[in-house]
Amino acid sequence: MKDQVLSFLAKATKLSSTQLETILEVPKDPTLGDYALPCFILAKEQKKAPHIIAQELAQTKPTNGITKLQAVGPYLNIFIDTTSTAQETLTTIFKQKENYGQGTSAKKETILIECSSPNIAKPFGIGHLRSTIIGASLTRIARTQGAKVKTLNYLGDWGTQFGKLIVGYERWGDAKKLKTNPITHLLDLYVKVSADPTLEEHARAAFAKLEHGDKKYLKLWKQFKDLSITEFTKIYQQLGVEFDVYSGESLYNTDKDKVLLDLKNKKLLKKDQGAEIVDLSQYELGVALIQKSDGTTLYATRDIAAAKDRQQKYRFTQMWYEVGAEQTLHFRQLFKLLELLGYTWAQGLTHIDHGLYLDHDGKKFATRKGKTVFMKDILKEAQELAEEEVQKREKLSGKEVKKRAQAIARAAIIYGDLKNNRTHNMVFDLDRFLSFEGDTGPYLLYAYARAMSVLKKANYKQSKVPKLTALTTTEKALLTKLAQFPEATLQAYEQRTPHVIAGYAFQLAQTFNEFYHAEQIIGSKEQTQRCTLVQAYTQTLKNALRLLGIEPLETM
Numbered sequence: 001m002k003d004q005v006l007s008f009l010a011k012a013t014k015l016s017s018t019q020l021e022t023i024l025e026v027p028k029d030p031t032l033g034d035y036a037l038p039c040f041i042l043a044k045e046q047k048k049a050p051h052i053i054a055q056e057l058a059q060t061k062p063t064n065g066i067t068k069l070q071a072v073g074p075y076l077n078i079f080i081d082t083t084s085t086a087q088e089t090l091t092t093i094f095k096q097k098e099n100y101g102q103g104t105s106a107k108k109e110t111i112l113i114e115c116s117s118p119n120i121a122k123p124f125g126i127g128h129l130r131s132t133i134i135g136a137s138l139t140r141i142a143r144t145q146g147a148k149v150k151t152l153n154y155l156g157d158w159g160t161q162f163g164k165l166i167v168g169y170e171r172w173g174d175a176k177k178l179k180t181n182p183i184t185h186l187l188d189l190y191v192k193v194s195a196d197p198t199l200e201e202h203a204r205a206a207f208a209k210l211e212h213g214d215k216k217y218l219k220l221w222k223q224f225k226d227l228s229i230t231e232f233t234k235i236y237q238q239l240g241v242e243f244d245v246y247s248g249e250s251l252y253n254t255d256k257d258k259v260l261l262d263l264k265n266k267k268l269l270k271k272d273q274g275a276e277i278v279d280l281s282q283y284e285l286g287v288a289l290i291q292k293s294d295g296t297t298l299y300a301t302r303d304i305a306a307a308k309d310r311q312q313k314y315r316f317t318q319m320w321y322e323v324g325a326e327q328t329l330h331f332r333q334l335f336k337l338l339e340l341l342g343y344t345w346a347q348g349l350t351h352i353d354h355g356l357y358l359d360h361d362g363k364k365f366a367t368r369k370g371k372t373v374f375m376k377d378i379l380k381e382a383q384e385l386a387e388e389e390v391q392k393r394e395k396l397s398g399k400e401v402k403k404r405a406q407a408i409a410r411a412a413i414i415y416g417d418l419k420n421n422r423t424h425n426m427v428f429d430l431d432r433f434l435s436f437e438g439d440t441g442p443y444l445l446y447a448y449a450r451a452m453s454v455l456k457k458a459n460y461k462q463s464k465v466p467k468l469t470a471l472t473t474t475e476k477a478l479l480t481k482l483a484q485f486p487e488a489t490l491q492a493y494e495q496r497t498p499h500v501i502a503g504y505a506f507q508l509a510q511t512f513n514e515f516y517h518a519e520q521i522i523g524s525k526e527q528t529q530r531c532t533l534v535q536a537y538t539q540t541l542k543n544a545l546r547l548l549g550i551e552p553l554e555t556m
C-alpha cells in the first residue's frame with residue numbers, strides 16, 4: 001500500500017519515490033490519516049509556503065487506493081481505503097503465515113556473519129553475550145530478506161595468553177580442578193601469572209614454543225580448548241543459539257608467512273625495531289603491527305589470513321563482523337590492509353559494532369562486587385528468578401516450571417539487549433529485563449500467550465479471512481500496524497540492527513492491547529472478524545519474536 005501512495009505522490013510532486021520515502025511519515029494520531037507528507041522540502045523548489053503547497057496537493061484527485069487528501073498546516077494528510085487494504089493485509093498474513101514479513105532485497109547476497117567469538121580459557125564474558133545475541137538475530141533478519149547466510153564463531157584460541165596459561169599450569173596446575181571447573185581454574189592461573197612480572201618472559205617464550213609446534217604444549221592447549229568449548233556450548237544451548245561453523249584464530253597461525261610475503265610483494269611491509277609493521281598513517285589509521293620482534297604472529301595477521309580463507313571457502317558477497325565498538329580501529333585497519341592487498345571482495349566487509357553493557361553506575365559491567373561476572377552465573381540467576389515468578393502465578397509440575405522459566409529467562413535477556421540500538425551502551429539490569437510489565441521480553445511473551453488464550457476460548461479454527469465489515473478505530477490501528485511488519489524487517493536488514501524489530505514487536509503488542517481493551521471479542525456480533533485479527537496478530541508477533549531469537553510460549 002505504501003508503494004501505491006509513494007507512486008501517487010511521485011506523480012503529484014515530481015519528487016522520486018526514494019526521496020519521498022525518506023520524508024513520508026505515519027501520523028501518531030490515526031485520525032490524522034494513514035500517512036502524512038511534510039511539504040517543507042517542496043517549498044524551496046516551488047518558491048511557495050509549505051502550507052500553500054499542502055493545500056494545492058490536497059486538491060489533487062486521489063487515486064491508488066487513496067480515499068481522501070487533507071491539508072493541515074504544512075502537512076498533507078493521506079487517508080487510504082482501509083477496509084480493502086485491511087482485507088489485503090489479513091489475506092497476506094493468512095497465506096504467508098510464518099513467512100509473513102519476508103522480502104527479497106538480499107536475495108543475491110551470500111553473507112557470512114561472524115559473531116560470539118569468545119576467548120578460549122577465559123570466562124565467557126558478558127561482553128560476548130551481545131555479539132552472540134545480535135549476531136543470531138541479524139542472521140535471521142538477513143535470511144528473511146532472501147540472503148544465503150552462514151554464521152561463524154571465531155574462537156579466540158590463539159595468542160600470548162596461552163603462553164601465560166601454560167606457564168601457570170606447569171607451576172600450579174591441578175588436573176582435577178581443570179576437569180571439574182575448567183574456566184575458573186584457568187582464570188585463576190591466568191590471574192596468578194599476570195600478577196607476577198617475572199613470569200612475563202617465560203610466558204612469551206612458552207607461546208613462541210607453542211607457535212613453533214611444541215608437542216607437549218599443543219596437547220595442553222588442545223585440552224584447554226576442548227574443555228572451554230564444552231562450557232560455551234552449555235551457554236549457547238541455554239540461549240537457543242547455534243552456529244554453522246566453528247572456527248578459530250589457531251587455524252591461521254601457519255598462514256603467517258604467506259601473509260607476510262603478500263604484504264612484502266606489495267611493498268607495504270616495514271621493519272620497525274625488529275617488528276614487521278604496515279604504516280597506515282596516510283589513511284589516518286596509525287600503524288598495523290603484523291609480526292612481533294620475537295617472530296610471533298598477531299591478531300591482525302591472523303585476521304588477514306582468516307578473511308582470505310573465508311572468501312575462498314564461502315564466496316561471500318558480504319561478511320559481517322559482529323564485534324564490540326572498542327575494536328573499530330582494528331577492523332578499519334584490517335579492511336584497509338585487505339584493500340591494499342588488492343582484494344576487491346574486501347568492499348563487502350562490515351564491522352557491525354555494538355556498545356557496552358553498563359552497570360547501574362554507568363560503569364562497564366564486567367565485575368560485580370569486584371568479581372568477574374560469569375555468563376554461566378547470570379543465566380542461572382535469570383532462570384531462578386523466572387522460576388520464582390512462574391511459581392507465583394500458577395501451580396505447575398516441576399518440569400513445566402523449568403520449561404517456561406527457560407523461555408522467559410531467554411526472552412528477558414535477548415529482548416533486554418535487542419530493544420536497544422546496538423551501537424549504544426546500555427545498562428544490563430536483569431531485574432528489569434525479567435519484569436512482566438513494560439518494554440520487556442516476558443511482557444511480550446505474555447502478550448502473545450494472552451491472545452492465544454482468546455482464540456482458544458473462542459474455539460477459533462478459521463483458516464480463511466471473512467469479508468470485513470466497517471472497522472473501528474482500534475481495529476484500524478491494529479491492521480495498520482500489522483501491515484507495517486514487512487517494512488520493519490526490511491529496515492532492520494538495511495540498518496543491520498534488530499532493535500527495529502524489537503521496537504515493532506512492542507508497538508504491535510501495545511496496539512493490540514488498545515484494541516483488546518476497547519472491543520468485545522467473544523460473544524460480539526463481530527466475533528469472527530475480530531478473532532481473525534487476533535489470529536493475524538499472534539502470527540505476526542510470533543514472526544517478529546522469532547527474528548529476535550525468542551520462541552513464544554503457547555500458554556503462560
Ligand code: ARG
Nearest residue numbers: 117118119154155156303323
Ligand atoms: N575473540 C575476540 C575478542 O574477544 C573477538 C574476535 C573478533 N573477530 C575477529 N575476526 N577479529 O576480543
